[in-house]
Amino acid sequence: MFSKTLYAALIYCFITLAPSVAMDKVYTINNPKITMTLDYGNKASITSLVVNGQKVISSVDGIYTSVRVNGVVYSSLRLNAVPSLIKTGNTIKLTGITYGDKNLAIKENWIFTIAGKSIKWTLERSCSKPVVVEESALPVFNFDSIDTWEGAYQGYGGLAWFYLFNEKLCTYGVHTRSSDFWNSKTGNGLNITVDAPGKNVAMKYSRTDDDKLAYTISVSGKELVPKMDSGTNRRRFIRQRTDVWAPFTMAAGTRSQSITLSYFDFNEKYGRGILKGVDGKKVSAVLNTIARIGVIDSLHFGGNSWHTPYGPICLHEQYIAQLGLGINDPKYLAGYQSCLDYYCSHAIKPDGRVYPRWAYTNEDAMPGKFNQYGFYEAQWGILMDSNPDLVTNIAELYDMTGDKAWVKSHQLACEKALDWILNRDGNHNGLVEMTNDNSGEKKSSDWIDIIWASYENAFVNAKLYHALIKWAAIEHQLNNGHKAKYYAGFAAKLKESFNKPTKDGGFWDEDKGCYIYWRDKDQTIHGTNMVTPVNFMAIAYGICDNDARKKIILNSIEEQMEKEKLFFWPLAMTSYAPGEGKEWQFPFPSYENGDLFLSWGSVGVTAYAAYNPALALKYVKNVLEQYGRDGLAFQRYGRLKQDGLGDDILSGNSLSIVGLYQAIYGINPLYNRFYLDPHITPELAGTVLKYNFRGKKLDINLDNNSYSVADKMFKVTAPSNFGFYTTKNQLSYFNGDSPDVSLQATSSQKLAIAIKSWNADKIEWQQSASKAVSYAVHQLKPSSVYSLTINGKLVKKIKSDLRGTILLNVAPASAKENIIISNN
Known part of the structure; x- marks a missing residue:
């Protein structure tokens, strides 16, 4: 008679060793650039993936499919029966992949077709009944390390940058059908594209507990939405968890999708040529990574990184389209077109007011001043520059694409946005007025949001001039001579008033040798401390065409830069007066009162390029050197120590390099x-x-x-x-x-x-x-x-x-x- 111990051992052997024969069933699928090993014994998984000689996956759970229902995971790693493999020419078909239990049965067929540098993988899945799933992986790729790839460019031009996955269980979810995984050191790239007609595709990237990169593709009938634990949440990036998406219903019946894996040479696809006089690798790195990280998802482009808990998008940033000039990826341009379509549909109020911000939550919003799509008025004040900036971004994107039908589709929206702000010129002097009349209200009116700029604001009016000039030309192209004349005429009047001395109602301070920031309604002058964005925009946008004034401004700024040995231009050269900003920004320098924000690099480079290109190049090089030291991984830099501050990485940190392309190299795509x-x-x-x-x-x-x-x-x-x-x-x-x-x-x-x-x-x-x-x-x-x-x-x-x-x-x-x- 067998002992209980021996009996248990025999049962164990029967259970575990019998499938081991099936586990030996493997098949190699390959083309000249991609090799994958298919294990189809008691499981169906791809246990090895090699891209151009580099092994990127090597584990039993390398690539597989799964669903999670009520906390239970059903997957192709544990099958109910051994599947069958049939090879016909360049096609390999694995059928009879079944998993689940008495409550839910999943059946799949995997079909691989080999062609050139790509492998097409068609997945057919049938579900026994409709079920609410917490996650559906169709499939999940478990790359060997979080460092296998540096990042993955999205089909809309954004970037999952694994450098920012700085702790285990970081997860980032997006809506896209394509990912370009890349490694600049090996030069290898892997494109994964999903074809699922009539379905919605979402992807997520997670750093696992064992420091692998888990890349999950989900296909659903309706668009997946971020999981909401409580209150309002539009967050795409989460920490210490992987459930970025809310549960959804998976229908019964059979559905099919295809995934194409193809190799690309990173340097060939994303290389920038031979850059003399600057560090070309750093230029490429900045434009290939930092410039893209403000793209949060397929319909949400901005300047703030998706990596932050807050995740804001500022629609009052005129340079988001301009980033595309430096990024130079057709996917970014096409993606931003779709984004601007979305903004024009959901971020413009009926009266023409453009909401200035969107964020993961409503915590930065004025009470009740937000809509169901997440767009809102900021708590700091009515930030007026969102109206001209929307128009500028549409106009500049049109220049890059030449898509006249697209820009015409936004003609009415742009006219509506411009007309709303032009109607703010109550005294008819060509300068529009803010909704706040004086700095004593302690409200802001533009991007510099805790400085109390009010009434006639040079920062906003400079942006408006830029938008009017660009849009007037487009109205002319769209055969609307009346509107073209109106906008051009308003721009001319704005320019004339802008350039008048302050004593005559303009912004030019003859004593200080700079354009002031704003004038209160009582005609009190404020911001005489050489606010650099105001003065740079005046020159870069062609408002200031007086060579003597240009010289005064640019030489004055450079003298102070040399005196302090600053590597980049601060927001203001000297301090605001007491009461002109939020209290904690004093004493100078602090935050918006004197710190270094790299997002104004393109206007600075442009302002200097025609006057003294060597000075423009000097600050481009300074930014590249700073990138070499710290990766520009900060919101801003302190004035005294020039140390990185803030927990955000702004895509605007790349704008000096964009300025290198546009103003120094002279790259200007036009319609x-x-x-x-x-x-x-x-x-x-x-x-x-x-x-x-x-x-x-x-x-x-x-x-x-x-x-x-x-x-x-x-x-x-x-x-x-x-x-x-x-x-x-x-x-x-x-x-x-x-x-x-x-x-x-x-x-x-x-x-x-x-x-x-x-x-x-x-x-x-x-x-x-x-x-x-x-x-x-x-x-x-x-x-x-x-x-x-x-x-x-x-x-x-x-x-x-x-x-x-x-x-x-x-x-x-x-x-x-x-x-x-x-x-x-």
């Missing part, structure tokens, strides 16, 4: 062309940039007095600023900052042209082509006779038409043809 307007220093000569523009990768070469832009077919080189645009067989050259085409060339083969001169009497360019090129030369004198000279030989006389256009064909007789059109 009908790519406009290049460099202000480089000699040390930057030789820079070669890779830049995405309207579905093409451009090569931009910046040298001393020689700049070029090229795609795979066409290239233009010129000694100064110009515009560039191409279609399949046509190149358009825009001379200087002209919005109208100056030269069009049509060619079926590669063509390079080098502009030598372009003025009213003589146009000269050099052609490099293998076949004949057809040209249309525009903007000439109408009905005038011009001489055509090629390689020094007069070919013929040509008369321009009534529009001032000449048509000609040039067949190459040599490797290069020098072409001159002159009026003599």
